[in-house]
Amino acid sequence: MTNLQINGQKQSADVPQETPLLWVLRDELGLCGTKFGCGMALCGACTVHLDGQPIRSCITPISAVEGKKVSTIESMESDRVGKVVQAAWVELGVAQCGYCQGGQIMSAVGLLKTNGKPTDKQIDEAMSGNICRCGTYPRIRAAIKLAAQRLQGAK
Structure with a gap:
């Protein structure tokens, strides 16, 4: 079980540690504003913020975000x-x-x-x-x- 902080909310996901953040956001948490484009961090469609810095969620394993703040497009209206x-x-x-x-x-x-x-x-x-x-x-x-x-x- 991985504990996450997504858009200011505590979340958890029971997925393998190598699972890309993108798929946890979309498939596990239902946050579908972050898009899959290329899967190789080349197009930027999957960009989210990790502790305030833009990153490509398609290549970022869920293990790399535990204990850090993730912000998605859904949080930009606040x-x-x-x-x-x-x-x-x-x-x-x-x-x-x-x-x-x-x-x-x-x-x-x-x-x-x-x-x-x-x-x-x-x-x-x-x-x-x-x-x-x-x-x-x-x-x-x-x-x-x-x-x-x-x-x-x-x-």
Whole structure:
């Protein structure tokens, strides 16, 4: 039995220790906002935060998260930065098919929590591990810049 803290809630999962976090989130806990994309940490669809840092849940064994805080896209509506990022996403119509957007938002929130005023280059670097098959990259960058501006104004 692995004891977890997911989105501020204590949870437990009775799975083999090598089970990827992604499958525990989706199959055991019913948190389906985190998506399976490639299974090799190349696309970013499975991005969650582990102790505040974006990670790829498809390759992170459940044993690596015991005793640490995991945040998923489901928790972003109660996260100050997450709310602002999501609002910018909606306002600018970032999502097209939407499949990758949970992972995109998690990476964007991770960036803005460590860098409140990122340059285009810093945004591109932080988001480089997230693939959008629909090609919404210009809107993603614009939404991150809008969110950063709003967060700066909120201070």
